[in-house]
Amino acid sequence: MVDLTFSVSAPSRVGLKDSYDVVIIGGGPGGLTAAIYASRARLSTLVVEKGATGGLAATTEWVENYPGFPDGIAGPELARRMEEQAKRFGAEIFFGQPENLDLVSDIKTIVLAFKKISARAVIIATGTIPRKLNVPGEKELAGRGVSYCATCDGPFFKNRELVAVGAGSSGVQESIFLTKYASRITIVEYLPTIQAEKILVERFSALGKGSFLLNHEILRIEGKEKVSGVRVRDRSSGEEKLIPCEGVFVWVGLLPQTDAFKDVLRLDKWGYIEVNSNLETSAPGVLAAGDVVSGASRQIAAAVGSGAAAAINVEHYLASKE
Amino acid sequence: MPILKDDDRKYIREQFDSKLKGKVKILLFTQKLECEYCQPTEEILKEITEISDKLVLDMRNLQIDSEDAKGFGVDKVPAIILLGEGDKDFGIRFFGIPSGYEFTSLLADIIDVSNGASDLGPDLVEKVSGISKPVDIKVFVTPTCPYCPAAVRAAHKIAIANPGFIHAQMIESTEFPHLANRYAVYGVPKTIINEKIQFEGSLPEQAVVEQILAALQGADS
Numbered sequence: 132m133v134d135l136t137f138s139v140s141a142p143s144r145v146g147l148k149d150s151y152d153v154v155i156i157g158g159g160p161g162g163l164t165a166a167i168y169a170s171r172a173r174l175s176t177l178v179v180e181k182g183a184t185g186g187l188a189a190t191t192e193w194v195e196n197y198p199g200f201p202d203g204i205a206g207p208e209l210a211r212r213m214e215e216q217a218k219r220f221g222a223e224i225f226f227g228q229p230e231n232l233d234l235v236s237d238i239k240t241i242v243l244a245f246k247k248i249s250a251r252a253v254i255i256a257t258g259t260i261p262r263k264l265n266v267p268g269e270k271e272l273a274g275r276g277v278s279y280c281a282t283c284d285g286p287f288f289k290n291r292e293l294v295a296v297g298a299g300s301s302g303v304q305e306s307i308f309l310t311k312y313a314s315r316i317t318i319v320e321y322l323p324t325i326q327a328e329k330i331l332v333e334r335f336s337a338l339g340k341g342s343f344l345l346n347h348e349i350l351r352i353e354g355k356e357k358v359s360g361v362r363v364r365d366r367s368s369g370e371e372k373l374i375p376c377e378g379v380f381v382w383v384g385l386l387p388q389t390d391a392f393k394d395v396l397r398l399d400k401w402g403y404i405e406v407n408s409n410l411e412t413s414a415p416g417v418l419a420a421g422d423v424v425s426g427a428s429r430q431i432a433a434a435v436g437s438g439a440a441a442a443i444n445v446e447h448y449l450a451s452k453e
Numbered sequence: 454m455p456i457l458k459d460d461d462r463k464y465i466r467e468q469f470d471s472k473l474k475g476k477v478k479i480l481l482f483t484q485k486l487e488c489e490y491c492q493p494t495e496e497i498l499k500e501i502t503e504i505s506d507k508l509v510l511d512m513r514n515l516q517i518d519s520e521d522a523k524g525f526g527v528d529k530v531p532a533i534i535l536l537g538e539g540d541k542d543f544g545i546r547f548f549g550i551p552s553g554y555e556f557t558s559l560l561a562d563i564i565d566v567s568n569g570a571s572d573l574g575p576d577l578v579e580k581v582s583g584i585s586k587p588v589d590i591k592v593f594v595t596p597t598c599p600y601c602p603a604a605v606r607a608a609h610k611i612a613i614a615n616p617g618f619i620h621a622q623m624i625e626s627t628e629f630p631h632l633a634n635r636y637a638v639y640g641v642p643k644t645i646i647n648e649k650i651q652f653e654g655s656l657p658e659q660a661v662v663e664q665i666l667a668a669l670q671g672a673d674s
Contacts, residue, residue: 182603287633
Protein backbone atom coordinates (compact mmCIF):
# COMPACT_ATOMS: atom_id res chain seq x y z
CA MET A 132 0.00 0.00 0.00
CA VAL A 133 2.94 2.35 0.53
CA ASP A 134 3.84 4.59 -2.39
CA LEU A 135 7.18 3.24 -3.55
CA THR A 136 8.17 5.94 -5.96
CA PHE A 137 11.42 7.83 -5.64
CA SER A 138 11.56 10.94 -7.71
CA VAL A 139 12.90 14.38 -7.24
CA SER A 140 11.10 17.62 -6.86
CA ALA A 141 13.13 20.48 -5.51
CA PRO A 142 15.18 19.09 -2.65
CA SER A 143 16.52 22.48 -1.68
CA ARG A 144 16.03 26.16 -1.79
CA VAL A 145 17.64 28.41 -4.29
CA GLY A 146 20.20 31.02 -3.45
CA LEU A 147 17.97 34.04 -3.76
CA LYS A 148 19.06 36.89 -6.00
CA ASP A 149 18.40 40.51 -5.01
CA SER A 150 16.02 41.16 -7.86
CA TYR A 151 13.93 39.37 -10.45
CA ASP A 152 11.96 40.47 -13.46
CA VAL A 153 8.96 38.56 -12.20
CA VAL A 154 8.13 36.89 -8.92
CA ILE A 155 5.30 34.37 -9.02
CA ILE A 156 3.59 33.69 -5.72
CA GLY A 157 2.24 30.16 -5.70
CA GLY A 158 3.64 27.03 -7.35
CA GLY A 159 0.51 25.27 -8.48
CA PRO A 160 -0.30 24.59 -12.14
CA GLY A 161 -1.06 28.28 -12.81
CA GLY A 162 2.13 29.57 -11.19
CA LEU A 163 4.36 26.90 -12.72
CA THR A 164 2.96 27.50 -16.20
CA ALA A 165 3.55 31.24 -15.79
CA ALA A 166 7.11 30.32 -14.75
CA ILE A 167 7.62 28.19 -17.87
CA TYR A 168 6.47 31.03 -20.14
CA ALA A 169 8.30 33.77 -18.25
CA SER A 170 11.59 31.92 -18.14
CA ARG A 171 11.34 31.05 -21.83
CA ALA A 172 10.84 34.75 -22.47
CA ARG A 173 14.19 35.12 -20.69
CA LEU A 174 12.72 36.99 -17.79
CA SER A 175 14.48 36.18 -14.55
CA THR A 176 11.78 34.30 -12.69
CA LEU A 177 11.26 33.25 -9.11
CA VAL A 178 8.39 31.07 -7.92
CA VAL A 179 7.56 31.28 -4.21
CA GLU A 180 5.79 28.19 -2.91
CA LYS A 181 4.83 27.76 0.73
CA GLY A 182 4.26 24.01 0.71
CA ALA A 183 4.78 21.62 -2.16
CA THR A 184 4.53 22.44 -5.85
CA GLY A 185 1.40 21.43 -7.71
CA GLY A 186 -1.11 23.06 -5.40
CA LEU A 187 -4.37 21.21 -5.08
CA ALA A 188 -3.50 19.17 -8.18
CA ALA A 189 -0.76 17.52 -6.13
CA THR A 190 -3.31 16.20 -3.67
CA THR A 191 -5.40 14.70 -6.46
CA GLU A 192 -4.62 11.04 -6.74
CA TRP A 193 -5.44 10.71 -10.42
CA VAL A 194 -6.10 13.46 -12.98
CA GLU A 195 -8.13 12.35 -15.97
CA ASN A 196 -9.34 15.56 -17.56
CA TYR A 197 -6.00 17.22 -18.29
CA PRO A 198 -5.41 17.04 -22.05
CA GLY A 199 -2.44 15.07 -23.34
CA PHE A 200 -2.74 12.23 -20.87
CA PRO A 201 -5.42 9.94 -22.33
CA ASP A 202 -4.95 7.39 -19.54
CA GLY A 203 -4.74 10.06 -16.87
CA ILE A 204 -1.76 10.98 -14.74
CA ALA A 205 -1.13 11.03 -10.99
CA GLY A 206 -1.54 14.55 -9.61
CA PRO A 207 1.87 14.58 -7.87
CA GLU A 208 3.56 13.34 -11.05
CA LEU A 209 1.90 16.06 -13.13
CA ALA A 210 3.06 18.64 -10.59
CA ARG A 211 6.58 17.27 -10.65
CA ARG A 212 6.74 17.44 -14.41
CA MET A 213 5.49 21.02 -14.48
CA GLU A 214 8.10 21.97 -11.90
CA GLU A 215 10.82 20.22 -13.86
CA GLN A 216 9.76 22.02 -17.02
CA ALA A 217 9.84 25.42 -15.30
CA LYS A 218 13.28 24.75 -13.85
CA ARG A 219 14.59 23.53 -17.17
CA PHE A 220 14.18 27.00 -18.60
CA GLY A 221 15.78 28.68 -15.63
CA ALA A 222 12.93 29.51 -13.27
CA GLU A 223 13.94 29.29 -9.62
CA ILE A 224 11.69 27.95 -6.92
CA PHE A 225 11.84 29.15 -3.34
CA PHE A 226 10.04 27.16 -0.67
CA GLY A 227 8.67 29.45 1.96
CA GLN A 228 6.21 32.24 2.50
CA PRO A 229 6.59 35.94 1.89
CA GLU A 230 7.16 37.63 5.23
CA ASN A 231 6.28 41.01 3.80
CA LEU A 232 5.00 42.38 0.52
CA ASP A 233 4.88 45.73 -1.21
CA LEU A 234 2.83 45.35 -4.35
CA VAL A 235 1.87 48.98 -4.75
CA SER A 236 5.20 50.65 -5.54
CA ASP A 237 6.50 50.63 -9.08
CA ILE A 238 9.24 48.19 -8.09
CA LYS A 239 7.64 45.49 -5.95
CA THR A 240 9.37 44.10 -2.89
CA ILE A 241 8.93 40.71 -1.30
CA VAL A 242 10.69 39.67 1.89
CA LEU A 243 11.69 36.00 1.90
CA ALA A 244 13.77 34.38 4.60
CA PHE A 245 14.67 37.83 5.96
CA LYS A 246 15.90 38.90 2.55
CA LYS A 247 14.37 41.77 0.61
CA ILE A 248 13.82 40.86 -3.02
CA SER A 249 12.70 43.30 -5.65
CA ALA A 250 10.60 42.44 -8.68
CA ARG A 251 9.48 44.43 -11.71
CA ALA A 252 6.25 42.46 -11.86
CA VAL A 253 4.39 39.97 -9.70
CA ILE A 254 1.98 37.20 -10.66
CA ILE A 255 -0.26 35.99 -7.86
CA ALA A 256 -1.21 32.34 -8.27
CA THR A 257 -1.89 31.40 -4.67
CA GLY A 258 -4.95 29.33 -5.53
CA THR A 259 -7.39 28.06 -2.99
CA ILE A 260 -7.55 25.78 0.01
CA PRO A 261 -10.42 23.48 0.92
CA ARG A 262 -13.27 25.25 2.66
CA LYS A 263 -14.23 24.09 6.12
CA LEU A 264 -17.73 22.91 6.95
CA ASN A 265 -17.96 25.12 10.03
CA VAL A 266 -19.99 22.70 12.10
CA PRO A 267 -19.44 21.71 15.74
CA GLY A 268 -16.84 18.99 16.12
CA GLU A 269 -15.01 19.78 12.91
CA LYS A 270 -12.21 21.79 14.47
CA GLU A 271 -11.95 19.62 17.58
CA LEU A 272 -11.66 16.43 15.53
CA ALA A 273 -9.39 17.74 12.74
CA GLY A 274 -6.59 15.22 12.44
CA ARG A 275 -8.67 12.81 14.51
CA GLY A 276 -10.79 11.61 11.67
CA VAL A 277 -11.71 14.88 9.98
CA SER A 278 -9.57 15.36 6.89
CA TYR A 279 -9.33 17.51 3.78
CA CYS A 280 -6.71 15.43 1.95
CA ALA A 281 -7.56 11.91 0.79
CA THR A 282 -4.10 11.06 -0.53
CA CYS A 283 -2.54 12.19 2.77
CA ASP A 284 -4.85 10.52 5.23
CA GLY A 285 -6.67 7.78 3.29
CA PRO A 286 -4.28 5.04 4.49
CA PHE A 287 -5.47 5.51 8.10
CA PHE A 288 -8.95 4.27 7.21
CA LYS A 289 -8.34 0.74 6.05
CA ASN A 290 -11.59 -1.21 6.40
CA ARG A 291 -13.27 1.69 8.16
CA GLU A 292 -16.52 3.40 7.35
CA LEU A 293 -16.25 6.93 6.04
CA VAL A 294 -18.46 9.90 5.30
CA ALA A 295 -17.49 12.21 2.46
CA VAL A 296 -19.11 15.62 2.45
CA GLY A 297 -19.91 17.15 -0.93
CA ALA A 298 -21.05 15.46 -4.14
CA GLY A 299 -19.10 17.75 -6.47
CA SER A 300 -16.46 16.32 -8.78
CA SER A 301 -13.72 16.60 -6.14
CA GLY A 302 -15.82 14.82 -3.55
CA VAL A 303 -16.73 11.93 -5.82
CA GLN A 304 -13.27 11.63 -7.37
CA GLU A 305 -11.59 11.49 -3.97
CA SER A 306 -14.22 9.10 -2.65
CA ILE A 307 -13.36 6.75 -5.50
CA PHE A 308 -9.75 6.90 -4.32
CA LEU A 309 -10.81 6.28 -0.72
CA THR A 310 -12.62 3.06 -1.66
CA LYS A 311 -9.10 1.57 -1.91
CA TYR A 312 -9.07 1.71 1.88
CA ALA A 313 -12.54 2.23 3.27
CA SER A 314 -15.08 -0.51 3.73
CA ARG A 315 -17.93 1.87 2.96
CA ILE A 316 -18.37 5.53 2.01
CA THR A 317 -21.48 7.65 2.29
CA ILE A 318 -21.31 10.86 0.28
CA VAL A 319 -23.51 13.46 1.96
CA GLU A 320 -24.68 16.38 -0.20
CA TYR A 321 -26.54 19.48 0.95
CA LEU A 322 -28.21 20.01 -2.42
CA PRO A 323 -30.89 17.66 -3.77
CA THR A 324 -28.72 16.83 -6.81
CA ILE A 325 -25.27 15.44 -7.55
CA GLN A 326 -23.01 18.09 -9.06
CA ALA A 327 -20.12 15.82 -10.03
CA GLU A 328 -19.21 14.82 -13.57
CA LYS A 329 -21.41 11.92 -14.66
CA ILE A 330 -18.47 9.65 -15.48
CA LEU A 331 -17.25 9.92 -11.89
CA VAL A 332 -20.69 9.13 -10.49
CA GLU A 333 -20.93 6.03 -12.70
CA ARG A 334 -17.53 4.84 -11.58
CA PHE A 335 -18.20 5.44 -7.89
CA SER A 336 -21.51 3.60 -8.08
CA ALA A 337 -19.97 0.68 -10.00
CA LEU A 338 -17.48 0.11 -7.16
CA GLY A 339 -20.38 -0.92 -4.97
CA LYS A 340 -18.78 0.44 -1.81
CA GLY A 341 -20.73 3.58 -1.30
CA SER A 342 -23.89 5.54 -1.66
CA PHE A 343 -25.17 9.11 -1.88
CA LEU A 344 -27.27 10.84 0.73
CA LEU A 345 -28.68 13.92 -0.98
CA ASN A 346 -30.48 16.95 0.39
CA HIS A 347 -28.96 16.44 3.84
CA GLU A 348 -27.32 19.02 6.02
CA ILE A 349 -24.39 18.16 8.28
CA LEU A 350 -25.29 19.27 11.80
CA ARG A 351 -22.18 18.20 13.62
CA ILE A 352 -19.34 15.72 13.71
CA GLU A 353 -19.44 13.52 16.77
CA GLY A 354 -16.69 11.81 18.70
CA LYS A 355 -14.51 12.27 21.76
CA GLU A 356 -10.94 11.29 21.03
CA LYS A 357 -11.77 10.55 17.41
CA VAL A 358 -14.64 10.69 15.00
CA SER A 359 -17.48 8.31 15.77
CA GLY A 360 -20.19 9.63 13.48
CA VAL A 361 -21.84 12.46 11.64
CA ARG A 362 -25.22 13.87 12.58
CA VAL A 363 -27.28 14.93 9.57
CA ARG A 364 -30.69 16.40 8.94
CA ASP A 365 -32.95 15.65 5.99
CA ARG A 366 -33.67 19.09 4.54
CA SER A 367 -37.15 18.17 3.33
CA SER A 368 -38.51 16.12 6.23
CA GLY A 369 -36.39 17.71 8.98
CA GLU A 370 -35.62 14.26 10.29
CA GLU A 371 -32.25 13.87 12.02
CA LYS A 372 -30.04 10.81 12.10
CA LEU A 373 -26.52 9.71 12.98
CA ILE A 374 -24.29 8.08 10.38
CA PRO A 375 -21.67 6.06 12.27
CA CYS A 376 -18.20 6.42 10.75
CA GLU A 377 -14.55 6.76 11.75
CA GLY A 378 -13.51 9.35 9.22
CA VAL A 379 -15.01 12.43 7.56
CA PHE A 380 -13.50 13.83 4.37
CA VAL A 381 -14.68 17.30 3.49
CA TRP A 382 -15.01 18.72 -0.04
CA VAL A 383 -17.45 21.58 0.23
CA GLY A 384 -15.75 24.07 -1.97
CA LEU A 385 -12.67 26.21 -1.89
CA LEU A 386 -11.41 29.35 -0.21
CA PRO A 387 -9.17 31.77 -2.11
CA GLN A 388 -5.80 32.40 -0.50
CA THR A 389 -5.91 36.17 -0.65
CA ASP A 390 -5.61 37.31 2.97
CA ALA A 391 -2.20 38.85 2.33
CA PHE A 392 -3.57 40.94 -0.55
CA LYS A 393 -6.94 42.04 0.72
CA ASP A 394 -5.81 45.54 1.62
CA VAL A 395 -3.95 46.24 -1.61
CA LEU A 396 -5.85 44.47 -4.40
CA ARG A 397 -9.49 44.59 -5.38
CA LEU A 398 -11.21 41.33 -4.51
CA ASP A 399 -14.69 40.11 -5.37
CA LYS A 400 -17.23 39.45 -2.63
CA TRP A 401 -15.99 35.89 -2.21
CA GLY A 402 -12.37 37.02 -1.80
CA TYR A 403 -11.12 36.08 -5.27
CA ILE A 404 -8.86 38.58 -7.07
CA GLU A 405 -10.57 40.78 -9.64
CA VAL A 406 -8.69 41.13 -12.93
CA ASN A 407 -9.27 42.70 -16.34
CA SER A 408 -9.10 40.74 -19.59
CA ASN A 409 -5.29 40.93 -19.42
CA LEU A 410 -5.35 39.31 -15.96
CA GLU A 411 -4.13 42.59 -14.46
CA THR A 412 -5.20 43.29 -10.89
CA SER A 413 -6.00 46.71 -9.48
CA ALA A 414 -2.27 47.27 -8.77
CA PRO A 415 -0.15 48.04 -11.85
CA GLY A 416 2.43 45.34 -12.54
CA VAL A 417 0.58 42.79 -10.45
CA LEU A 418 -1.27 40.07 -12.36
CA ALA A 419 -3.15 37.03 -11.15
CA ALA A 420 -3.51 33.52 -12.55
CA GLY A 421 -5.09 30.21 -11.72
CA ASP A 422 -7.84 29.40 -9.26
CA VAL A 423 -7.38 32.59 -7.25
CA VAL A 424 -8.77 34.71 -10.10
CA SER A 425 -12.38 35.83 -9.78
CA GLY A 426 -14.61 33.66 -11.96
CA ALA A 427 -12.00 30.95 -12.55
CA SER A 428 -13.42 27.53 -13.38
CA ARG A 429 -10.88 25.93 -11.04
CA GLN A 430 -9.63 23.26 -13.36
CA ILE A 431 -5.96 22.41 -13.93
CA ALA A 432 -6.39 23.06 -17.66
CA ALA A 433 -7.89 26.47 -16.94
CA ALA A 434 -5.16 27.40 -14.43
CA VAL A 435 -2.51 26.43 -16.96
CA GLY A 436 -4.21 28.63 -19.55
CA SER A 437 -4.33 31.69 -17.36
CA GLY A 438 -0.78 31.09 -16.14
CA ALA A 439 0.47 31.20 -19.72
CA ALA A 440 -1.59 34.30 -20.49
CA ALA A 441 -0.42 36.11 -17.35
CA ALA A 442 3.23 35.50 -18.20
CA ILE A 443 2.77 36.74 -21.76
CA ASN A 444 1.03 39.83 -20.47
CA VAL A 445 3.80 40.45 -17.95
CA GLU A 446 6.27 40.33 -20.79
CA HIS A 447 4.26 43.00 -22.66
CA TYR A 448 3.94 45.08 -19.51
CA LEU A 449 7.69 44.99 -18.87
CA ALA A 450 8.46 45.80 -22.52
CA SER A 451 6.14 48.80 -22.35
CA LYS A 452 8.03 50.11 -19.31
CA GLU A 453 11.41 50.02 -21.03
CA MET B 454 16.81 -2.65 -12.73
CA PRO B 455 17.63 0.64 -11.03
CA ILE B 456 14.88 2.36 -9.07
CA LEU B 457 15.95 5.90 -9.91
CA LYS B 458 15.06 7.23 -13.31
CA ASP B 459 18.00 8.51 -15.35
CA ASP B 460 16.91 12.12 -15.29
CA ASP B 461 16.31 12.00 -11.54
CA ARG B 462 19.75 10.51 -11.00
CA LYS B 463 21.24 13.23 -13.17
CA TYR B 464 19.43 15.91 -11.19
CA ILE B 465 20.50 14.44 -7.86
CA ARG B 466 24.10 14.23 -9.11
CA GLU B 467 24.04 17.93 -10.04
CA GLN B 468 22.65 18.80 -6.63
CA PHE B 469 25.18 16.64 -4.80
CA ASP B 470 28.13 17.86 -6.91
CA SER B 471 27.35 21.47 -6.21
CA LYS B 472 26.09 21.24 -2.64
CA LEU B 473 27.78 18.41 -0.75
CA LYS B 474 30.73 19.52 1.35
CA GLY B 475 31.72 16.99 3.99
CA LYS B 476 31.24 13.23 4.01
CA VAL B 477 27.91 11.79 5.09
CA LYS B 478 27.53 8.30 6.46
CA ILE B 479 24.08 6.86 5.98
CA LEU B 480 23.47 4.34 8.70
CA LEU B 481 20.70 1.91 7.83
CA PHE B 482 19.24 -0.52 10.33
CA THR B 483 17.21 -3.39 8.88
CA GLN B 484 16.21 -6.94 9.68
CA LYS B 485 15.69 -9.95 7.45
CA LEU B 486 12.22 -11.01 8.51
CA GLU B 487 8.99 -9.15 8.94
CA CYS B 488 10.17 -5.95 7.38
CA GLU B 489 8.38 -5.35 4.12
CA TYR B 490 10.17 -2.11 3.30
CA CYS B 491 13.71 -2.88 4.51
CA GLN B 492 14.75 -4.27 1.16
CA PRO B 493 13.48 -1.39 -1.01
CA THR B 494 14.95 1.10 1.47
CA GLU B 495 18.33 -0.59 1.18
CA GLU B 496 18.09 -0.55 -2.60
CA ILE B 497 17.30 3.13 -2.91
CA LEU B 498 20.04 4.07 -0.42
CA LYS B 499 22.54 2.00 -2.39
CA GLU B 500 21.63 3.92 -5.52
CA ILE B 501 21.89 7.27 -3.75
CA THR B 502 25.25 6.57 -2.16
CA GLU B 503 26.63 5.46 -5.53
CA ILE B 504 25.95 8.92 -6.92
CA SER B 505 28.59 10.71 -4.84
CA ASP B 506 31.86 9.53 -3.31
CA LYS B 507 31.10 11.78 -0.35
CA LEU B 508 28.36 9.34 0.69
CA VAL B 509 28.73 5.91 2.26
CA LEU B 510 26.09 3.42 3.28
CA ASP B 511 26.72 1.55 6.51
CA MET B 512 24.36 -1.38 7.05
CA ARG B 513 23.42 -2.65 10.49
CA ASN B 514 21.08 -5.33 11.68
CA LEU B 515 18.59 -4.51 14.39
CA GLN B 516 19.17 -7.80 16.25
CA ILE B 517 22.82 -8.57 15.56
CA ASP B 518 23.93 -4.98 16.16
CA SER B 519 21.52 -4.44 19.02
CA GLU B 520 24.07 -2.41 21.02
CA ASP B 521 24.42 0.06 18.14
CA ALA B 522 20.67 0.15 17.72
CA LYS B 523 20.29 1.01 21.37
CA GLY B 524 22.97 3.66 21.16
CA PHE B 525 21.20 5.37 18.27
CA GLY B 526 17.73 4.96 19.75
CA VAL B 527 16.62 2.58 17.02
CA ASP B 528 13.79 0.24 18.01
CA LYS B 529 12.11 -0.33 14.66
CA VAL B 530 13.16 -0.81 11.05
CA PRO B 531 13.93 0.33 8.49
CA ALA B 532 15.71 3.16 10.30
CA ILE B 533 18.00 5.71 8.68
CA ILE B 534 20.45 7.91 10.55
CA LEU B 535 22.56 10.54 8.84
CA LEU B 536 26.02 11.09 10.30
CA GLY B 537 28.23 14.00 9.27
CA GLU B 538 32.02 14.38 9.23
CA GLY B 539 33.66 12.44 12.06
CA ASP B 540 30.43 10.42 12.41
CA LYS B 541 28.73 13.38 14.04
CA ASP B 542 25.12 12.52 14.87
CA PHE B 543 22.82 15.38 13.86
CA GLY B 544 19.82 13.83 15.57
CA ILE B 545 18.11 13.01 12.27
CA ARG B 546 16.10 9.79 12.08
CA PHE B 547 13.88 8.29 9.40
CA PHE B 548 11.75 5.38 10.56
CA GLY B 549 10.12 3.68 7.59
CA ILE B 550 10.82 4.06 3.94
CA PRO B 551 11.57 7.61 2.73
CA SER B 552 9.58 7.23 -0.48
CA GLY B 553 7.12 9.41 -2.35
CA TYR B 554 7.21 12.96 -1.08
CA GLU B 555 9.65 12.07 1.71
CA PHE B 556 12.36 11.20 -0.79
CA THR B 557 13.07 14.91 -1.20
CA SER B 558 13.29 15.31 2.59
CA LEU B 559 16.01 12.68 2.66
CA LEU B 560 17.99 14.33 -0.15
CA ALA B 561 17.73 17.76 1.41
CA ASP B 562 18.76 16.36 4.81
CA ILE B 563 21.81 14.69 3.27
CA ILE B 564 22.89 18.03 1.83
CA ASP B 565 22.33 19.82 5.14
CA VAL B 566 24.22 17.21 7.17
CA SER B 567 27.07 17.39 4.69
CA ASN B 568 27.22 21.14 5.30
CA GLY B 569 26.64 20.82 9.02
CA ALA B 570 23.97 23.50 8.70
CA SER B 571 20.58 24.18 7.15
CA ASP B 572 18.90 27.32 5.86
CA LEU B 573 17.02 27.83 9.12
CA GLY B 574 16.95 31.58 9.74
CA PRO B 575 19.75 32.97 11.92
CA ASP B 576 17.37 34.19 14.64
CA LEU B 577 15.80 30.72 14.87
CA VAL B 578 19.20 29.04 14.95
CA GLU B 579 20.08 31.31 17.86
CA LYS B 580 16.89 30.41 19.74
CA VAL B 581 17.28 26.70 19.07
CA SER B 582 20.96 26.53 20.00
CA GLY B 583 20.11 28.05 23.37
CA ILE B 584 18.09 24.96 24.31
CA SER B 585 19.84 22.83 26.91
CA LYS B 586 17.26 20.17 27.64
CA PRO B 587 16.49 17.04 25.63
CA VAL B 588 13.90 17.52 22.90
CA ASP B 589 12.36 14.64 20.99
CA ILE B 590 10.32 15.49 17.90
CA LYS B 591 8.25 12.86 16.14
CA VAL B 592 6.71 13.72 12.77
CA PHE B 593 4.19 11.22 11.47
CA VAL B 594 3.80 11.17 7.68
CA THR B 595 2.50 9.17 4.75
CA PRO B 596 4.54 9.10 1.52
CA THR B 597 1.58 10.46 -0.46
CA CYS B 598 1.20 13.61 1.65
CA PRO B 599 2.52 16.72 -0.11
CA TYR B 600 2.36 18.80 3.08
CA CYS B 601 4.48 16.38 5.10
CA PRO B 602 8.03 17.10 3.89
CA ALA B 603 7.78 20.68 5.16
CA ALA B 604 6.99 19.36 8.66
CA VAL B 605 9.77 16.78 8.52
CA ARG B 606 12.28 19.29 7.22
CA ALA B 607 11.38 21.87 9.84
CA ALA B 608 11.97 19.30 12.60
CA HIS B 609 15.19 18.04 11.05
CA LYS B 610 16.57 21.54 10.48
CA ILE B 611 15.89 22.35 14.11
CA ALA B 612 17.75 19.19 15.16
CA ILE B 613 20.71 20.14 12.97
CA ALA B 614 20.91 23.49 14.78
CA ASN B 615 21.31 21.76 18.16
CA PRO B 616 22.03 18.06 17.72
CA GLY B 617 23.37 17.70 21.25
CA PHE B 618 19.89 18.10 22.68
CA ILE B 619 17.39 17.77 19.85
CA HIS B 620 16.45 14.60 18.00
CA ALA B 621 13.85 14.61 15.22
CA GLN B 622 12.27 11.54 13.70
CA MET B 623 10.20 11.03 10.62
CA ILE B 624 7.80 8.13 11.16
CA GLU B 625 6.06 6.59 8.17
CA SER B 626 2.67 5.93 9.72
CA THR B 627 1.44 3.00 7.64
CA GLU B 628 4.50 0.90 8.49
CA PHE B 629 4.13 1.41 12.22
CA PRO B 630 0.38 1.27 12.82
CA HIS B 631 0.85 0.57 16.54
CA LEU B 632 2.64 3.89 16.91
CA ALA B 633 0.11 5.70 14.75
CA ASN B 634 -2.54 4.24 17.04
CA ARG B 635 -0.75 5.11 20.23
CA TYR B 636 -0.41 8.74 19.15
CA ALA B 637 -3.91 8.83 17.64
CA VAL B 638 -2.66 9.70 14.18
CA TYR B 639 -5.51 9.94 11.70
CA GLY B 640 -4.16 12.84 9.73
CA VAL B 641 -0.69 13.82 8.63
CA PRO B 642 1.61 15.55 9.13
CA LYS B 643 1.29 15.21 12.90
CA THR B 644 4.10 16.39 15.12
CA ILE B 645 4.65 15.37 18.73
CA ILE B 646 7.19 17.16 20.90
CA ASN B 647 8.50 15.50 24.06
CA GLU B 648 5.27 13.47 24.30
CA LYS B 649 3.63 16.68 25.52
CA ILE B 650 2.72 18.98 22.72
CA GLN B 651 1.17 17.83 19.51
CA PHE B 652 -0.14 19.55 16.44
CA GLU B 653 -1.46 18.61 13.04
CA GLY B 654 -0.40 20.20 9.81
CA SER B 655 2.77 21.78 8.66
CA LEU B 656 3.63 24.87 10.71
CA PRO B 657 6.20 27.48 9.69
CA GLU B 658 9.63 26.85 11.21
CA GLN B 659 9.23 29.79 13.55
CA ALA B 660 6.02 28.31 14.97
CA VAL B 661 7.60 24.88 15.45
CA VAL B 662 10.41 26.48 17.45
CA GLU B 663 7.81 28.26 19.59
CA GLN B 664 6.03 24.94 20.20
CA ILE B 665 9.33 23.39 21.31
CA LEU B 666 9.98 26.27 23.69
CA ALA B 667 6.44 25.90 25.01
CA ALA B 668 6.98 22.17 25.60
CA LEU B 669 10.13 22.95 27.57
CA GLN B 670 8.41 25.72 29.55
CA GLY B 671 5.83 23.21 30.65
CA ALA B 672 8.62 20.92 31.80
CA ASP B 673 9.78 23.51 34.31
CA SER B 674 6.52 24.01 36.07
